[in-house]
Every structure is written in structure tokens, then in C-alpha cells.
Amino acid sequence: MERELSFAEALNEALREEMRRDERVIIFGEDVAVAGGVYKVTKGLLEEFGPNRVIDTPISEAAIVGAAVGAALMGLRPVAEIMYMDFLTIATDQLVTHAAKLRFMSGGQLKVPLVVRTQYSLGRVHGSQHSQFYPAWFLQSPGLKVVLPATPRDAKGLLKSAIRDDDPVLFVECGLLYHRYKENVPEEEYLIPLGKADVKRRGNDVTVVAVSRVVREALEAAQRLDERGISVEVIDLMTAQPMDSETIINSVKKTNRLVIAEDSVKTGGLSAEIAARVAEEALEYLDSPIVRLNSPDMPVPFSAKLEQEYMVNADKIVDAVSKLVG
Amino acid sequence: MAVISLAQAINQALREEMRRDDRVIVMGEDVGRRGGVFLCTEGLYEEFGPDRVIDTPLAESAIVGVALGMAIYGLRPVAEIQFADFIYGGFDQIVSNIAKIRYRSGGQFSAPLVIRAPYGGGVKGGLHHSQSPEAYFIHTAGLKVVIPSTPYDAKGLLISAIRDEDPVIFFEPKRIYRSVKGEVPEGDYTVPIGVSRLVREGSDVSLITYGAMVYECEAAAEKAEKEGISVEVLDLRSLLPFDGEAIIKTVRKTGRPIIVHEAPKICGFGAEIAAFIAEREILSLQSPIIRVAGYDTPFPLVHEHLYLPNERRILDAIKRAVSF
Numbered sequence: 001m002e003r004e005l006s007f008a009e010a011l012n013e014a015l016r017e018e019m020r021r022d023e024r025v026i027i028f029g030e031d032v033a034v035a036g037g038v039y040k041v042t043k044g045l046l047e048e049f050g051p052n053r054v055i056d057t058p059i060s061e062a063a064i065v066g067a068a069v070g071a072a073l074m075g076l077r078p079v080a081e082i083m084y085m086d087f088l089t090i091a092t093d094q095l096v097t098h099a100a101k102l103r104f105m106s107g108g109q110l111k112v113p114l115v116v117r118t119q120y121s122l123g124r125v126h127g128s129q130h131s132q133f134y135p136a137w138f139l140q141s142p143g144l145k146v147v148l149p150a151t152p153r154d155a156k157g158l159l160k161s162a163i164r165d166d167d168p169v170l171f172v173e174c175g176l177l178y179h180r181y182k183e184n185v186p187e188e189e190y191l192i193p194l195g196k197a198d199v200k201r202r203g204n205d206v207t208v209v210a211v212s213r214v215v216r217e218a219l220e221a222a223q224r225l226d227e228r229g230i231s232v233e234v235i236d237l238m239t240a241q242p243m244d245s246e247t248i249i250n251s252v253k254k255t256n257r258l259v260i261a262e263d264s265v266k267t268g269g270l271s272a273e274i275a276a277r278v279a280e281e282a283l284e285y286l287d288s289p290i291v292r293l294n295s296p297d298m299p300v301p302f303s304a305k306l307e308q309e310y311m312v313n314a315d316k317i318v319d320a321v322s323k324l325v326g
Numbered sequence: 327m328a329v330i331s332l333a334q335a336i337n338q339a340l341r342e343e344m345r346r347d348d349r350v351i352v353m354g355e356d357v358g359r360r361g362g363v364f365l366c367t368e369g370l371y372e373e374f375g376p377d378r379v380i381d382t383p384l385a386e387s388a389i390v391g392v393a394l395g396m397a398i399y400g401l402r403p404v405a406e407i408q409f410a411d412f413i414y415g416g417f418d419q420i421v422s423n424i425a426k427i428r429y430r431s432g433g434q435f436s437a438p439l440v441i442r443a444p445y446g447g448g449v450k451g452g453l454h455h456s457q458s459p460e461a462y463f464i465h466t467a468g469l470k471v472v473i474p475s476t477p478y479d480a481k482g483l484l485i486s487a488i489r490d491e492d493p494v495i496f497f498e499p500k501r502i503y504r505s506v507k508g509e510v511p512e513g514d515y516t517v518p519i520g521v522s523r524l525v526r527e528g529s530d531v532s533l534i535t536y537g538a539m540v541y542e543c544e545a546a547a548e549k550a551e552k553e554g555i556s557v558e559v560l561d562l563r564s565l566l567p568f569d570g571e572a573i574i575k576t577v578r579k580t581g582r583p584i585i586v587h588e589a590p591k592i593c594g595f596g597a598e599i600a601a602f603i604a605e606r607e608i609l610s611l612q613s614p615i616i617r618v619a620g621y622d623t624p625f626p627l628v629h630e631h632l633y634l635p636n637e638r639r640i641l642d643a644i645k646r647a648v649s650f
Contacts, residue, residue, distance in 0.1 A: 086422065087418075089417045089418035089421045089422055090417075090418045092414045092417045092418075093414035093415050093417065096414050097411070097414060097454065100624065101453055101454075101624045104453070104623060104624040105453060105624070128426050128429065128430055129422050129426070134465065134466075136461075136465050136593045137461070137462050137465060137593075139590075139592045139593035140459065140461045140462060140589060140590055140592070140593050140594060142590050142592070142621075142622045142623050142624055143623075143624055241592065243592070264465070265465065265466075265467050267464055267465060267467075267566065267598055268461055268464045268465030268593065268595070268597070268598045269465060270593065271601065272593065272597040272598045272600070272601040273592055273593040273597040273601075275597070275600065275601035275604050275605070276596065276597040276598075276600035276601050276604070276615065276617060278604070279600050279601070279603070279604035279608075279611075279614060279615040280600065280614045280615055280616060280617060281614065283604075283608075283611060283613075283614040283615070284614075286604075286608060288608075289604060289605050289606070289608045290601065290604040290605055290608070291605065292601060292605060296467075297467045298429065298467045298468070299425070299426045299429045299430065299467055299468060
């Protein structure tokens with residue numbers, strides 16, 4: 001059946017379907033129940049599943065993730081929501097020291113099948129403490145999976161896979177995209193596997209690896225470059241950990257040029273790891289330097305104009321690609 | 327000149343700065359009466375008293391949060407996190423407040439504070455007392471990140487960090503606190519933040535490293551020398567800002583960079599250095615950029631000797647680079 005859903009609606013459907021399928025799936029976080037989530041991702045779940053499975057928590061991120069670890073250890077499948085990715089810094093110890101390590105520490109006796117959903121709000125004029133995109137931190141915490149959907153369809157399929165995964169998954173959504181547009185999302189059940197990148201557009205001249213919000217910018221840039229006779233392959237990373245090097249490297253072998261575009265500050269971002277992998281495993285295929293397009297190494301500016309300057313966009317991608325092929 | 331350990335050099339830096347400037351305050355778990363679990367703050371409580379050497383509760387968030395308040399009000403706090411692994415308890419204070427206060431206040435406030443933390447493996451500390459979390463902080467704009475590898479640098483860098491107007495995360499490689507000794511001048515000197523140290527000159531391969539791995543790299547370089555491979559070793563000393571000029575210089579010279587660190591490979595600091603080289607200096611490369619790092623697993627207790635990069639693994643990488 002054809003129908004169109006927004007990013008938020010697709011996520012809501014994923015949660016609802018998984019909660020119907022498996023009563024161990026529970027949801028908790030700040031304002032997820034009565035209010036249906038500040039961005040309406042959990043809308044209607046309290047009404048359908050009741051207060052034992054959809055739980056409003058205090059404003060205490062360490063408690064939210066800590067309780068999720070406990071619930072997961074005892075056999076539930078919690079999906080905890082952290083309202084802004086910035087607030088994950090308060091729960092980092094629970095995530096990094098406990099969730100990520102318990103399987104390893106217990107010699108495989110324990111497992112922690114939880115999902116921490118969060119969103120970043122870059123581009124919404126939310127200031128330096130409500131806009132940050134920091135998935136790279138959590139790659140340094142082996143034991144976690146890190147998923148970064150860019151489209152409604154992918155968001156639904158990836159979230160369902162994350163909930164069914166036996167290990168902890170950090171699921172980072174882009175707040176700016178929640179209600180921005182709709183696309184076809186299949187009504188029948190489907191899963192999108194974790195750990196696979198997706199080639200969103202085929203091309204021959206330059207590979208652009210993009211993450212989350214920036215995937216749409218990359219596709220727009222590719223369209224504009226195509227009109228000028230430059231053929232761009234756009235890869236949506238989708239999962240950062242485990243990272244699908246194979247898809248990226250196969251593309252670089254074909255195009256011999258790589259641009260990586262994402263929303264974090266540049267130093268130490270996901271783009272660094274992608275660049276490092278290609279420079280380690282496919283150096284001989286490169287015809288030009290690897291280009292990273294990130295935000296500058298500074299806090300996110302509050303001024304709307306400065307924030308727009310701060311962000312990677314289609315114009316910047318077009319410029320970078322043009323320079324590489326020119 | 328006195329030959330002292332890295333831990334003693336830290337102690338000397340703290341003592342001299344506290345004598346010089348009464349705004350310098352030391353605080354942390356067991357730093358006062360106990361003198362620190364690694365004895366880096368030994369004797370400070372006796373000399374400077376409980377108002378300037380403060381034993382705190384076990385609350386990392388409070389330790390760094392209070393340090394920020396003190397720094398904003400004009401003091402120069404040096405907060406200790408007992409093991410770098412515990413720094414996540416104070417992560418929000420560091421990332422959301424300490425790193426951003428200068429920017430958020432439009433330059434009206436700054437946070438001249440130092441957070442010291444022993445880090446790294448090699449002491450049979452298991453997975454909660456052996457980690458190397460430096461990559462979290464190089465990916466946080468507004469911080470400086472420093473890691474010394476010698477007693478001389480430890481003292482000179484710590485003095486620079488205390489005098490810096492911005493927050494500095496100062497990671498100390500605990501496995502060499504005592505095992506590494508060196509000449510350290512008494513009295514005032516500084517080692518500038520952001521400048522690397524060329525440990526050893528060579529022409530075939532560049533080992534780019536920091537912390538305790540400097541010694542593994544030196545050992546591997548010596549072995550390689552015997553096999554006719556000339557290896558340069560660069561000790562970065564500062565990770566943020568890092569000495570890009572020196573990295574480019576050594577890459578231009580050898581064309582074969584290898585980055586060595588203890589932290590997991592994926593998205594570790596080596597990724598940033600590799601990406602930096604691949605962006606700026608790709609035409610100088612004679613071999614792929616190789617990273618020798620911890621594995622992408624939690625830090626193992628019984629297998630830590632396999633997890634940590636060592637002479638053998640670094641030597642393998644050197645051979646891979648020259649035979650490419």
C-alpha cells in the first residue's frame with residue numbers, strides 16, 4: 001500500500017508495531033507518555049499500551065538510561081528517549097561504563113538489549129546546548145551500536161532492527177527532519193539491517209558520504225552537479241558503528257574521489273574515521289585529497305544567520321565537489 | 327639537575343604554581359590528606375592547608391562543576407579525576423558548561439581550570455581503570471587536551487595548563503608515573519601547549535604518538551633500525567590543538583605515517599590525524615596511513631598485553647609501510 005509518512009510518524013509506527021509484537025518492549029523518557037513526546041514521536045502510545053509500558057520519567061537522564069540498563073538486564077526491551085542529544089552527556093557514564101560493557105564484563109552471561117533514542121536540533125535556532133551532534137564519541141565506546149537514519153523509510157526499518165538487536169543501540173534522529181517532509185513508507189513489515197550503508201544515488205566522478213540530515217543536502221548537491229555534467233555517488237552511512245567500510249571503499253574504487261559531509265564539529269568526527277579508513281585501506285585508489293565537510297570547531301551559534309553559516313549545506317557540497325573535479 | 331619520576335614532576339609543578347599564585351587550588355578525591363592515590367599531590371595539604379587542597383566527595387560532576395564556578399570567580403582550580411574512566415561522571419559539566427562558557431558569554435567569562443586525570447592501560451586495572459578517553463575531548467570544541475610522556479614535559483606542560491586562560495584536560499599516562507624518570511629543572515619553566523617533540527629522527531617511517539606509547543614506539547624504532555629501516559618518532563604532547571605543522575613536516579620527509587595510541591581504533595585520535603594527513607598531504611604519501619591502536623572492544627583485564635599496542639605490533643606496521 002502506498003502512503004506517505006513523516007519521519008516522526010514513521011518512528012511512531014515502528015514503536016507501535018514493535019510494542020504490539022513484543023510485550024517486553026517498553027518506552028520511557030521525559031514527556032513521552034501524556035504529552036506523546038515533545039516532537040510527537042511517541043504520540044498515542046500511552047493510550048494504546050498504558051502507563052506500565054509507556055512511562056514519563058523525571059528530568060534525569062542518568063536515571064533514564066540507568067533504568068533502561070536494569071530493565072534490559074532483567075529481560076525487557078526498553079526504548080529510552082533522551083529529549084536532546086546534548087542531554088546525553090548526563091547519561092554518558094551509564095551508556096559508556098555500563099550498557100556498552102556488561103556483555104563483555106560478564107563473559108557473555110549478560111546482555112543489554114536496549115535502545116536509546118535521541119535527536120539533535122541543529123538548524124532550529126536552539127543554541128549551543130540544544131543543537132549538538134556528537135555520535136563520534138560513542139564509537140569510542142565499543143559495545144554500543146550507533147544508528148543515524150536520514151529518511152522516514154529508513155528510520156522505521158532501522159528502529160525496528162535496533163529494538164530487536166540483543167545489544168545496546170544509540171539511535172540518533174535529526175529533529176529538523178521530523179515534520180519537514182513525507183515519503184512513501186511501506187505498510188507491510190520490513191526491517192533494515194544495522195551495519196549497512198545505503199547508496200542513495202549512483203554516480204561515477206565523486207563519492208559523497210553523508211550522514212543524517214546532510215544526506216538530503218548531498219542529494220540536492222548531486223542533482224545540481226549532474227546538471228553540470230558531474231556525476232556524484234551519494235552514500236548514506238546509516239549506521240556508524242558497526243561501520244560499513246566495504247560500501248564506501250567500493251565506491252571510492254570507482255570514483256577515486258571522496259567527500260565526507262556531516263553535522264558535527266570537524267576534529268574527531270565520524271568523517272575523520274571514514275577518511276582514515278579509506279586512507280588506510282584504499283589509498284592507492286585516490287586521485288585527490290579526501291575532503292571533510294563539517295561544522296567548524298566551535299560551539300553551535302545561537303544567531304539564526306550564524307547557525308546557517310555553521311551548517312553543511314548543498315552549496316558547500318557543490319563547491320567542494322567542483323573543486324575536486326576541477 | 328634532579329632526576330625524578332613523572333608523578334614527582336607533576337607534584338613539583340603543582341607545588342611551584344601554588345607557591346607562585348595563591349589562586350591555584352587543588353581538589354579531588356583523596357588529593358588532600360592521602361596525597362592522591364598515585365601520590366601526585368603528596369605534601370600539598372601540609373604546605374597549603376585545607377582551604378587550597380580540598381578532599382571532595384566521590385562525585386565527579388561536583389568536582390568539575392565546582393572547579394568551573396571557582397574559575398569563573400577568578401581562581402585557578404586544578405581538579406583531579408582519580409581515573410580518567412570516571413570522567414564520564416563529570417562529562418556534562420565539561421562539555422556543556424566548561425567548554426562553552428567563553429563562547430556563550432561572548433568572551434565575558436573564561437574557565438581557566440585544569441582537569442587532571444591518570445589514563446591508559448598497563449597497570450592491570452581492568453576495563454574501568456584502564457581507558458583512554460581523549461577522543462571525547464578532542465571532539466569537544468572549547469577544550470585543550472594535553473598528554474605528557476616525560477617528567478620534563480609533564481612539569482612544563484602542567485604549568486602552561488594552569489596559566490592558560492581556557493580549560494585544559496590533562497591526561498597523565500599512569501603506567502609510566504614511576505617507571506619513567508628524567509631530569510627536571512627546579513623552578514619555573516614552561517612547555518608550550520600545541521607544540522610536539524621530535525623524539526627521534528628518521529627518514530623511512532614516521533611514528534606519530536603520545537603518552538606511554540612513546541616508549542613502545544622508541545623500542546620499535548630501535549628494532550627497525552637494526553633491520554635497516556630508519557624511523558622518526560614524534561611525540562605530539564598536545565592533542566588539541568595538535569601540532570599540524572610538525573605532522574606535515576615528518577610526513578613530507580618519510581611519506582609513511584603510522585599513528586599509535588592505546589584507545590580503540592575506531593574514531594580514536596588516530597582517525598583525526600589520518601584524516602588531517604589525507605586532506606593536506608596525500609601527495610607525499612608512499613604508503614597507506616596505518617593506525618596501530620587498541621582494539622574495538624572494552625579494555626580487557628587478562629589480555630591487556632594483547633590489547634595494547636606494543637613493540638611487535640608497531641614493528642609489523644613499520645614493515646607493512648616500507649614494503650607497500
